[in-house]
Amino acid sequence: xxxxxxxxxxxxxxxxxxxxxxxxxxxxxxxxxxxxxxxxxxxxxxxxxxxxxxxxxxxxxxxxxxxxxxxxxxxxxxxxxxxxxxxxxxxxxxxxxxxxxxxxxxxxxxxxxxxxxxxxxxxxxxxxxxxxxxxxxxxxxxxxxxxxxxxxxxxxxxxxxxxxxxxxxxxxxxxxxxxxxxxxxxxxxxxxxxxxxxxxxxxxxxxxxxxxxxxxxxxxxx
Amino acid sequence: xxxxxxxxxxxxxxxxxxxxxxxxxxxxxxxxxxxxxxxxxxxxxxxxxxxxxxxxxxxxxxxxxxxxxxxxxxxxxxxxxxxxxxxxxxxxxxxxxxxxxxxxxxxxxxxxxxxxxxxxxxxxxxxxxxxxxxxxxxxxxxxxxxxxxxxxxxxxxxxxxxxxxxxxxxxxxxxxxxxxxxxxxxxxxxxxxxxxxxxxxxxxxxxxxxxxxxxxxxxxxxxxxxxxxxxxxxxxxxxxxxxxxxxxxxxxxxxxxxxxxxxxxxxxxxxxxxxxxxxxxxxxxxxxxxxxxxxxxxxxxxxxxxxxxxxxxxxxxxxxxxxxxxxxxxxxxxxxxxxxxxxxxxxxxxxxxxxxxxxxxxxxxxxxxx
Numbered sequence: 001x002x003x004x005x006x007x008x009x010x011x012x013x014x015x016x017x018x019x020x021x022x023x024x025x026x027x028x029x030x031x032x033x034x035x036x037x038x039x040x041x042x043x044x045x046x047x048x049x050x051x052x053x054x055x056x057x058x059x060x061x062x063x064x065x066x067x068x069x070x071x072x073x074x075x076x077x078x079x080x081x082x083x084x085x086x087x088x089x090x091x092x093x094x095x096x097x098x099x100x101x102x103x104x105x106x107x108x109x110x111x112x113x114x115x116x117x118x119x120x121x122x123x124x125x126x127x128x129x130x131x132x133x134x135x136x137x138x139x140x141x142x143x144x145x146x147x148x149x150x151x152x153x154x155x156x157x158x159x160x161x162x163x164x165x166x167x168x169x170x171x172x173x174x175x176x177x178x179x180x181x182x183x184x185x186x187x188x189x190x191x192x193x194x195x196x197x198x199x200x201x202x203x204x205x206x207x208x209x210x211x212x213x214x215x216x217x218x219x220x221x222x
Numbered sequence: 223x224x225x226x227x228x229x230x231x232x233x234x235x236x237x238x239x240x241x242x243x244x245x246x247x248x249x250x251x252x253x254x255x256x257x258x259x260x261x262x263x264x265x266x267x268x269x270x271x272x273x274x275x276x277x278x279x280x281x282x283x284x285x286x287x288x289x290x291x292x293x294x295x296x297x298x299x300x301x302x303x304x305x306x307x308x309x310x311x312x313x314x315x316x317x318x319x320x321x322x323x324x325x326x327x328x329x330x331x332x333x334x335x336x337x338x339x340x341x342x343x344x345x346x347x348x349x350x351x352x353x354x355x356x357x358x359x360x361x362x363x364x365x366x367x368x369x370x371x372x373x374x375x376x377x378x379x380x381x382x383x384x385x386x387x388x389x390x391x392x393x394x395x396x397x398x399x400x401x402x403x404x405x406x407x408x409x410x411x412x413x414x415x416x417x418x419x420x421x422x423x424x425x426x427x428x429x430x431x432x433x434x435x436x437x438x439x440x441x442x443x444x445x446x447x448x449x450x451x452x453x454x455x456x457x458x459x460x461x462x463x464x465x466x467x468x469x470x471x472x473x474x475x476x477x478x479x480x481x482x483x484x485x486x487x488x489x490x491x492x493x494x495x496x497x498x499x500x501x502x503x504x505x506x507x508x509x510x511x512x513x514x515x516x517x518x519x520x521x522x523x524x525x526x527x528x529x530x531x532x533x534x535x536x537x538x539x540x541x542x543x544x545x546x547x548x549x550x551x552x553x554x555x556x557x558x559x560x561x562x563x564x565x566x567x568x569x570x571x572x573x574x575x576x577x578x579x580x581x582x583x584x585x586x587x588x589x590x591x592x
Contacts, residue, residue, distance in 0.1 A: 119274050120313035122300040124327035125376050134326060138317045 001194050004171055005179035012087070012175060013155040016094040020102045021148050028106035028147075029136075033115070047104070049097045058164025061093045065165065090166040090173050097161050101150040109143020110136065142214035153206040156199060230380050230412040232271060234280030234290075240266050242277055242436040248380075248412035248429070250285075254441075255415045255427035258459065263436035264416040265310070268382045271414065272307050273300040284412070285379040306373030306381045310388060312365050314357040320344060320368045321353035327375035343371040347401070363394040370405070381413045387422065399426060420460055424448065432456050453588050454503030462505050463557040467590060470500045481587070484549060488526045490585045501590035510584020511558035513544075514577040516568050526580040530556065535570040537562055546576045 031043060049057055065083035066072045075083045083089040113136060121131035137144070159177040166173030168182065176195055183192035229249040236242045244267055248254040256264045269275040271282055273289065276297055282290040289298045314323050324340040331339060344353055347367035357365055366386055373381060386402075387395045403426060406413050417423055423430050423444065430447045432439045439459070440452045451457040457465045468483035479492040481504060496502060514523050530546035533555065542565035548554040556578065560570070570576065 114311070114313065116309050116311055116313035117315060119272075119300070120307070120309060120315070120372075121326070122274075123272055123305055123307045124372060125301055125329050126326065127301060130329070135315055139315075 001191065001198070002174075002176065002179040002183075005174050005176045006195070006198065008087075008171065008174065009156045009176040012090060012094055013152040015091050016098055016155045017148050017152045019091075020095055020098055020151055021106075021144065024099075024102040024106055024147065025137075025140075025144065028103050028143075029110050031103070031107045032110035046099050048100075050100045054097070054158070054160025055164060057097055058093070058161040061089075061096065061161065061165050065089050065092070084165065085167045085169060085173060087166075087172055090162060090175075093161050093165040094155050094158070097158060098151045098154055101154050102147045105143045105146040105150065106140065107143075109140035109146075112143075113139050145213055146210050149206045149210045153203045156202060228285055230271070230414065231283045232267070232281070234267075234270055234277040234282070236278040236280075240436055242266065242270075244433060244436065244438040246414070246431055246438065246441070248414055250410050250412055251406075252428045253406050253413040253415060253426055254429045254431055255417055255423035256431050256433055257417055257420060257423045258433035259418060262433050264418075264433055265384055266436070267433070268307065268384050268414065268416055271303075271380065271382060272305045273298060273303045287379070304376060304379040306376060306378030308366070308369045308373045308381075308383045308386050310384045310386070312357075312369040312389075314365055314368055314372075316357050319354050319356055320349060320360065320364075323357070323368055324371045324375050327372050330376065340371075340375065343375055344368070346374075346405075347371045361394075362390040363398055366390065366398060367401075370402075378411060380411055381409065383413065383415045385416055385418070387417075387419075402426060420448070432459055434459055449507060450586050451505065451588060454505075454591070457503065457505045457588065463508060464511070465503060465505045466554065468502055468504050470496045470498050470502060470587075472498055478582070481585070484551075484554060486526070486528060488580060488585060489582045490587060491583050492587070496587060503588040503590050504585055505588070506556075506580050506585050508558040510581040511556060512579045512581060513558070513560050513564065513568065514579065515564075523577070523579055525582060526585075527577055528556070528580060529575065529577045530554070532570055532572055532574045532576045534572065535565055537565070542570065544570055544576070546578070 031039065062084055063069060064071050065075070067076065067082065072083055083092065117135055117139070118131055121135045122128070126134060157177055159181065162173070162175050163178060166175070168174050168178050174182070176199060180192050180195045180199070183195065229247065229252065232244070232246040234242050234244055240263055242263055244263065246254065246256070246267065256267060258264050266275055270277050270290070276290070277292065279292045280290065281288065281292070284303070288296050289303050290296060315326065318326065321337070321340050321344065324343050325336045328336040328339055341353060344350060347370055349364060349367050349371070352360065352364060357368065360368065370386070387398055390398065399422065415423070415426060427444060429441060430444050431441045432447060434455065440447055440456045447456065448460050448462070451460060451462065454465055466483060468481045468488070471480045471482040471487060473479045473492070474489070477492045477494065479490050479496060481488040481490050481502070483504070514527070528548055530548040531550045532544060532546050534543065534545040536543045540562050541559050542562045543557065543559055544565065545555050545557045548556055558578065
């Protein structure tokens with residue numbers, strides 16, 4: 001069992017979720033409620049990681065992170081180290097490839113809230129922030145929770161993009177999915193099996209948690 | 223006349239997205255019913271008052287405060303307007319109990335007092351004992367009461383009700399209407415009720431405002447609007463039967479005038495302001511159409527007698543709804559009601575010749591279309 005890889009994966013999943021969910025809520029609300037030019041294009045961009053082969057996405061991200069791009073050079077000038085093959089680079093890639101898993105469930109959840117409820121909150125004297133905190137967020141919570149768990153679980157399991165962008169640096173970019181691949185290459189079937197079973201268990205627990213938590217809320221709301 | 227200083231005073235205009243040209247006044251303690259067909263802009267006006275929609279021109283003033291003045295660039299947010307709005311769908315927060323739905327609107331009170339005040343408001347709308355229920359666990363009528371309690375929680379300067387009885391059955395509707403009538407006796411604020419139900423408006427309102435295609439056409443007491451509409455359009459909107467066109471033929475003494483309609487000259491108690499030769503719309507409410515009895519002619523038969531062929535005689539309980547085509551012309555259909563036994567005794571049935579009198583005091587003239 002490669003505890004270092006597991007810990008790295010958990011850390012990557014946690015950071016991705018913590019960053020992506022709050023910012024994703026803003027984007028999901030806008031996509032759910034506003035009609036603006038280019039909305040379809042934004043939705044398509046958000047969904048793109050779902051259909052692109054991970055290697056294609058990984059290639060473009062690697063190209064963007066490298067010294068050949070203005071973004072890559074700017075990052076290195078600012079922080080003194082390159083983005084490619086680093087944990088920060090992996091985190092950035094993870095934020096991109098998790099976009100559809102985070103945004104889409106939350107967008108659906110916010111779209112399901114009747115506009116009158118927000119308006120009723122405003123007419124009841126609640127500020128926009130209070131209306132969000134006391135009315136919108138509780139009602140969209142099942143969607144937000146799904147998004148968080150899906151994002152976390154998907155980060156643990158992502159392989160192609162991680163390999164392309166992060167390579168296989170122990171403690172830096174070697175996640176548990178890469179470690180499993182490594183073990184198989186080294187004919188360490190027992191190690192691969194143990195780590196695979198661990199991933200299966202985590203993913204299963206995550207899905208059970210979504211169903212349990214959202215199901216309980218639904219029952220309360222009936 | 224409305225107490226505009228302390229009540230609600232609105233005048234708005236816009237071209238898009240929905241054309242509006244509306245004015246509305248409602249004094250404290252007064253209930254104004256905004257009546258019009260679906261899509262006439264009733265709900266939009268309520269949303270303008272609440273600050274949820276912003277018109278291009280106009281003003282909204284309430285309780286001495288300016289909430290909207292497009293020219294001055296004043297447009298207060300819904301949070302700063304102190305409105306109590308009952309949505310047509312009630313818009314209760316589905317994840318909050320009845321008590322919390324009301325308590326949410328009590329943010330102006332210290333947290334320690336909110337529970338007690340919310341309980342008192344729920345008691346006021348007869349929902350004691352149901353404080354802990356979620357909206358889905360309440361009947362339609364109970365949900366509506368929670369919505370009313372929540373609207374009153376803010377101590378609003380105006381109460382706005384958007385078709386609040388449309389989603390409940392008839393028995394509950396009657397009960398809720400009586401409750402609203404009792405409630406408004408205690409309220410010292412303007413109440414604006416949006417409805418497309420004229421009976422409801424007549425029952426509850428001190429003042430009716432007729433709105434059509436975003437334009438307010440007439441404002442007045444229920445009797446003024448329903449018996450003396452200001453135009454043929456309003457007469458049709460309030461579903462008055464017997465609206466026709468005619469020409470003023472001569473002015474008589476004592477404020478009477480003669481109206482030419484088809485081959486008849488009808489005597490009318492003039493509302494004033496009409497000239498001989500002027501084209502007018504006129505209406506005679508059903509209760510001023512009097513059937514000539516076959517068995518017992520009376521002196522009243524000399525008053526504006528008109529003849530026609532019966533096209534409909536429908537028994538509705540103890541009454542009969544009768545339509546006749548004057549001079550057998552389908553474009554001149556007069557409707558009126560008589561007791562069922564009178565209809566039977568006079569042998570009223572489709573095809574039968576009928577004579578009626580149009581009582582002069584009931585004929586109301588309106589300026590005609592040019």
